[in-house]
Amino acid sequence: MKIDKSIIDLLKKHKQCDDVIICYKEVDSNLSRFGENRITQNMSKKIEEITVKAVKEERVGSAVTTKADRNSLLKTLKNAESIASTIPKDPEFMPPLQSRKCKDVNREVEATARITPLMKAKQILRIIERAKKKNAIAAGYFYNTKTTLSILNTKGFFCSHTLTNADFSITVSVGDSSGFADASDEDIKKIDAYRLFRTALHKAEIGINPVEIKPGNYSVLLEPIALGRLMWFLYFLMDKRTSDEGWSFFSKKEGKKIASTNITIFSDPYYPENPGIPFDFENDGIPLKKHIWIKNGVLNKLWTTRYWAKKKGIKATGVPSNLIMNGTNKTNEEIIKKVNYGLLVTRLWYIRFVNRKELILTGMTRDGLFLVENGKISKAVKNMRFNDSPFTILSTVKYLGKPERVEGKLLIPSIFAERFHFASTTKF
């Protein structure tokens, strides 16, 4: 379905409510998964989802359809209007955003959108052949998508953003050991699948015959993929409302030092090395701009939605679409040379809250945990469970590495921190 102002004209003609908001999402994707050295899924899919929000006297009713034609859209509008007319007024109602210009970010690369399942299958099978020659087993996926997100309303607001993404992710197993690597980018040309394979293979090869060490406090060098898993929690917890209500780790901490002075974390959809969606798709399309959340270790700001911003008399930031942490030009190898004793953590897994208010998390290491002694990786170590806060790490940072894009939205460096608590060990 073509999403443009003609849709709004159509809805204006047929609506019986005050205003209509349309959120449109279209995803064209090709996914190839592999495991045990063979392709297990090879698929092509298209998702087209239209959310119609009917606004009537401070009430909002929503209806969603995947039937992208005129009649279905009007039927969906009727459904949303019927919901809006039966529910009570929303005491936190915010009217639709007024017409304004949205500055877009170019994230569309034709070559990425054009990758076919066959092209990916060829590349995967070449990697599988290399894995077999090394007596290794490969598993992972190669995924490419083209996504369009649009928000428009009968007040004249219109924002649209199209992005392409290629993602190659691989786990290589050698005997009982495994290594992992992953990369994603708007541009397929920036994804070097062979380099990722070699990285994962190397980790698996040096991870053979791990030794068990005692749980306790260790210095840790977290690679960006490992740190990225922890940073996700910051990403969705830095909400001013829960902080003001008193049930967040960040409560009463604005303006206070919460991390080492060498830590600065910000969001900026226009940041060239890690662009993001320039509007908040989940919150009315609030235009996003640069915000510094943690500046030189001090909590500078928390993100806000429109209702809470109005209540507090501040400007709504929206929920950020990316997160960027400052770093240096140091490579991991250079940092390892400076470490006398510590653990190199390459990947974390199954992270959950232990204590939300204190932001204590638990999770496991996987696919490569190593002991670093006297500036060198000395041995592989059996995986361990951590019980600690990301701010234990962020408060004891000694060295920062070169930032890398991970998890699709994050640009973060390796971090060497002086303390992190491991509570138990596992059998492999």
Add this chain to the structure above:
Amino acid sequence: MKELCEYAIEIAVQLGADYSDIRITDDRSQRIMIIDRSPKEVKDENIYGFGVRVLKNGAWGFASSNKVRKREIEKIVKRAFSIAKASSLLSHEKGISLAAEPVHKDRFVTPIEIDPFNIGINEKVSMLLTINEKMLKVKSIVKAISFFILNRRKQFFASQEGSFIEIEITTVNSDYSAVAVKGNDSQTRSFQAYPKNAGWEHILSLKLVENAERIAQEAVAKLSASYPEEGKKDLVLNPCHLSLTIHESVGHPTELDRVMGYEANFAGKSFATPEKRGNFKYGSKLVNFIADNTLPGGLATTGYDDEGVECQKWDVIKDGILVDYSSTREVAPLIGEKRSRGSGRADAYYSFPINRIPNLYLVPGKKDVSPDELISKVKDGIYIEGRGSFSIDQRRLNFQFGGDLFYEIKNGKKKRMLRDVIYHSITPDFWGSLDGLSGKKYWEPRGLFNCGKGEPIQRAQMTNGAPYALFRKIDVKRGKK
């Protein structure tokens, strides 16, 4: 619909597919979420489309579309076929062969008494607002969150083997939470109702409104509860809590695709490898797990899975010994099985069916033992109610769980409330320490509504039932700095 399904299969046969199937799926969902006094989301969803699988020379091709019409079906079948054919030409490996399944021509409908979609939205919103109001009236409660999710899947499945299956599955789910704050401290308590394949009658039976004030009061009480002593303790776990431990430490490790390495990149592998089948001591003799996708009201009780395999009932762990797995048509033959266990599920028309946990339950004790009788056998322990923190390693061995409400047990009696309790174990050690089960009367069919697996993640639902259970000498820690 039957005509469209037959057309898809006809095209696939003409192209030369070795196997093909089509699912036309119409998912309707009503989601209502109230935060404090604000209807944050009142939404009616309709996700409609079809997905086609084609197998050619041992390789899969899959394609899907939201345009359910003849011309588009032809295009998508051709796309799925070309992907399968191209993939098979590249591969030098022995291809996929599917476990046999009888041809089925059937219709399965979840039995319901009251259609949840016939209950007015205003009635549902009003019920949730009442719940939140009752919670917010309790001193120190700063946040009340409640929701309904009501789903109905209508699906038509047809395979090249001749099956044509129509299903209509209705699922209802609701829950709510209260957040209490005092000074710089905060605690949350949830009602933890359970989802069920049923009608609105299940929602009414939960007594949601009647329990709201108690839940809020318990959230506040948790603020002044004591922290546990760390060390080895006996644990009495209630069914709601234990269902999640079962899900993570028995359900996932016995998914055969994971065991065979299909999910090594993300969801992980399993310690429960095939050579252990029939001889590995998973737990004490009291440990009996049955998978049952015919369980009335079970979240995986769908008549047939998304590969057209009839739902079944089987033993997974018998008298403490690992005896079987959940499986799909693709992975069952890898361990010499002739038939899939019917665990291939897709979360939408555009997703490829993967091996999911079935309805899986811990069999209750033979005697009519009550929870209080289990507690009476404990000298120094903790009673845990509800779900909290949960995490497990990628081979499903080292796990750590919290809970939602805790009481100290001293000399056979439930004593003071505790807070921020976590326990840690290794899966076979944990199940090896099972020393008591309550009777059938106290068994509950709890369920998981949002089990995530696959890349990209697919959501699945299944029931994991349990009685109350007593575990000896488990490592307990404080979930606090």
